[in-house]
Amino acid sequence: MQDVQDIVFKVYENVHLEEGIVVLKNFLVNAYMYRGTSVKEMSRMLNLPVPVVSAIKNEFKKNGIVDLSNGIGLTKNGEIYVKDVLGYKNADTDVLKDILENTGIDLSRFEKEIEELGAIYQNRPEVDVEVDQSKCTAETGMKRAVLMLKSGCLIGKKIACIGDDDLTSIAIVLLLKHIAVSDNLSGMADITVFDIDKRILSYIKKVSEEYKIDIECIQHDLCNPIDNQYKNKFDCITTDPPYTLNGLNLFLSRGISVLKKESNLSVFLSFAHKTPQIRFLMQQLFVNEGLILSNIYPKFNVYEGAQILGGVSDLMILTTTAQYTKELISGIFSDEIYTGKFKQTIRTYECKQCSEKYLVGMNQKITTIEQLKSQGCLKCPANKFNLIRKG
Amino acid sequence: MQDVQDIVFKVYENVHLEEGIVVLKNFLVNAYMYRGTSVKEMSRMLNLPVPVVSAIKNEFKKNGIVDLSNGIGLTKNGEIYVKDVLGYKNADTDVLKDILENTGIDLSRFEKEIEELGAIYQNRPEVDVEVDQSKCTAETGMKRAVLMLKSGCLIGKKIACIGDDDLTSIAIVLLLKHIAVSDNLSGMADITVFDIDKRILSYIKKVSEEYKIDIECIQHDLCNPIDNQYKNKFDCITTDPPYTLNGLNLFLSRGISVLKKESNLSVFLSFAHKTPQIRFLMQQLFVNEGLILSNIYPKFNVYEGAQILGGVSDLMILTTTAQYTKELISGIFSDEIYTGKFKQTIRTYECKQCSEKYLVGMNQKITTIEQLKSQGCLKCPANKFNLIRKG
Structure with missing residues (x-):
């Protein structure tokens, strides 16, 4: 099947779709599943303009993958490709x-x-x-x-x-x-x-x-x-x-x-x-x-x-996207990632007596609940608080 | 109604929700539409954690807007506010x-x-x-x-x-x-x-x-x-x-x-x-x-x-968002905005004879169809092209 695989890449080179080679594979899957479908319907399924779908169709035709005798269908080679390479052999259509x-x-x-x-x-x-x-x-x-x-x-x-x-x-x-x-x-x-x-x-x-x-x-x-x-x-x-x-x-x-x-x-x-x-x-x-x-x-x-x-x-x-996608973290990562350990979580506490609210966490005036308790409420004499919000 | 308007702002000051004052208004609308609803249900409707909804509820209660005698409802003042200020007077609930x-x-x-x-x-x-x-x-x-x-x-x-x-x-x-x-x-x-x-x-x-x-x-x-x-x-x-x-x-x-x-x-x-x-x-x-x-x-x-x-x-x-939203263009704008005039549109042309594709537009090797025609196809002797894609 290497041949057809190559043809798909070749067609991709020719029509050079920003939408990626995956769209060409989807084209073939649709032609397999909905044999005889129209260019317009294919355009709708792939969410691509009609002229682009037409160009893809013609390229595949030229390469003996697509059969256009009755709407868009696959040649025997195309069908083998969809079944064996694209994994549809064992799928009940x-x-x-x-x-x-x-x-x-x-x-x-x-x-x-x-x-x-x-x-x-x-x-x-x-x-x-x-x-x-x-x-x-x-x-x-x-x-x-x-x-x-x-x-x-x-x-x-x-x-x-x-x-x-x-x-x-x-x-x-x-x-x-x-x-x-x-x-x-x-x-x-x-x-x-x-x-x-x-x-x-x-x-x-x-x-x-x-x-x-x-x-x-x-x-x-x-x-x-x-x-x-x-x-x-x-x-x-x-x-x-x-x-x-x-x-x-x-x-x-x-x-x-x-x-x-x-x-x-x-x-x-x-x-x-x-x-x-x-x-x-x-x-x-x-x-x-x-x-x-x-x-x-x-x-x-x-x-x-x-x-x-x-x-x-x-x-x-x-x-x-082909142009922009890139991982931001490529090496070893040593900061916290889990919610429980995550120091930057900001919690909102409420004074039990007067309901005054306080933000507690990294980069806040008050960084821990202990600190809040030891200073006490600024609006009333109480120093007991309920956690009302995390994150 | 200025009074209740003020109270909503005051409650907002107290609970200081990142979700904005609009959530407090939605809270009151829900209490009006679904009188007797539970905190849990309100939490689901507002997409806010239960403790936050509880805090809002208590603040409104304290300010005489919300009536909690039977689930979450509105006082007479609250109802007037929803009808007159929030525009629900003439709406068939x-x-x-x-x-x-x-x-x-x-x-x-x-x-x-x-x-x-x-x-x-x-x-x-x-x-x-x-x-x-x-x-x-x-x-x-x-x-x-x-x-x-x-x-x-x-x-x-x-x-x-x-x-x-x-x-x-x-x-x-x-x-x-x-x-x-x-x-x-x-x-x-x-x-x-x-x-x-x-x-x-x-x-x-x-x-x-x-x-x-x-x-x-x-x-x-x-x-x-x-x-x-x-x-x-x-x-x-x-x-x-x-x-x-x-x-x-x-x-x-x-x-x-x-x-x-x-x-x-x-x-x-x-x-x-x-x-x-x-x-x-x-x-x-x-x-x-x-x-x-x-x-x-x-x-x-x-x-x-x-x-x-x-x-x-x-x-x-x-x-x-309260922190980040800001217009990028604040003065007079003099570039093109309409698709027809927009010089940066990239068009794909296809050679009528051999189907070779060319990208034409600003920042491309070929910037206009005239230029493409005058150079002709690079793969065959033809110089006629079909537009197959815009944008």
Whole structure:
């Protein structure tokens, strides 16, 4: 199949799309899934102008990949490429279409998988709050996997989970099983998990073996750079980092380091809904990393137990650009990243008696609660305070 | 009502929320609409942690605005404030709840308004392509108004339309009429339109008079700063600027200049779905203007006629921050802003004979089509080219 692979690169050289080679692959997948589709419909699916789609179509035709005898279809070579290289061989296209054509994410068709995932989640290792672990629900895990599928970031893709205490990797496996024609899931996606916690890695390893798919599990402290052998290799990353700016910066940086240097690759980022100031600083960080914020799904993730804001977080899809995307942290990182240890957290305390509020934290007039207690309230004689807000 | 107004500011001083005074107003509106609601439910509605909502509640209680005898409700003073100052006097809360509680935007309940709006749109002035005018559909106009309502940016708000060839102002009026108990729409929202085109302004003026609501129509070339009397006065802006980075920068800057200097105010921005590079530069611009990209609605807007990408554009909600939001352009702007005149547009031409592609535009090796024609194709003897992409 090296030949067709080469042709896709050659076509990319010719049409030189800013949207990246991934769009050419999507073109072929659409031609496979929706044989006979029109240029206009393809333009809508790819979100590209009609003349650009026309140019792509003609280039593929010239190279014997696309068959235009009846709308846009694939030649035999094109079909082999989509099946073998792009990973669609074992995918049931009817099941797939059913999911893709549904606007939004309809979980009702995944009841069986959610139940199965729920049982697997039940037995996962206890959370280690020291490293900001928390457990998302089985529904959330499945929603994430479906969103990745619908975004074209699952089948045939090389996926890196940058931290995976949520077992998103396993949710992906269950979704693949849902789509697969045969039991053999290998080749449908290539998943690698980087996590600091050996317990989680061995649990993922054990479960994945039961599903006869190989998930590569790397024990790794993300404060250290990821090994060179994994650099520039992945099509997509998913991460739910510690909810601090340092944590975000570090996990995104490590994620970028393993992503291919291509345009239009996706980062599935889960993060708490922060105050406007922090959200602004997050977006400044995205820009500094050269990432585009392409989609925002408010309150997408639901967690067990976590009580801040009722245990929900947002999911964002960030998109790479060929020109700008670059990790900000490339060496060893030695600052704090976890919320509990994070010295810059600003807490708001309220005087128990008169309700006067005080900001406490690094760079504030009062840096610790002990200091606040020893000075006492400035408005009344009390020196007892309630914590009313963190972060 | 100055008293209660003062109390809201006083409470804001005390709880000093980064989310801005607008959250306190929303708290009162929710207490009015959902009398008896719980702190937990209020926390969910405001997207704020429970302890913060508790603190707000207690402050309002202390100041005699909120009544806690049975869940969260309003005192008589609080109710007068919400009705008279926050503009809810003439709003039918059942109709309102029905719209707000519907996830997404269900246009079926606005069939009558869409028909009415369609007739008004029919008679609007012809588009002037020189200034990048285009006509969105009546459905799009209504969707925008409903989105503003659902985002808490319509009732009682001072709204500026920064350019309004789409007649969004009129769509808002029709939505207000849908919600209103009586025919008197004044006081429900305060709309000002800034546009360069006198024909559009006089049409808006004429239609608004038929609906007995006063829309202030200001003829203004946005290349000049907006008059000081309008600065720092508005709660919300809506704009569909020329689809160039200059156009975006200019319209956002003028919009920011008329917005109050508060946190958490919204900019409803419609803009074409651009290439990754341009989308990145747009987001860099948002960060430089100190705005947060809070929501993205892909393909939200549909336009009549416009054929690029099937005549659709995205809608984004940008949010102000108290610390960072600042217009980048404050003086007279003399660069090009319209797509047709915009020298930096990069066009892709294809050789008619061999399909070789050439990028043409400012900062490219070839800056004009004339230059390309005179040099001819580098791969074959032809010198005729098709334009296959703009932008």
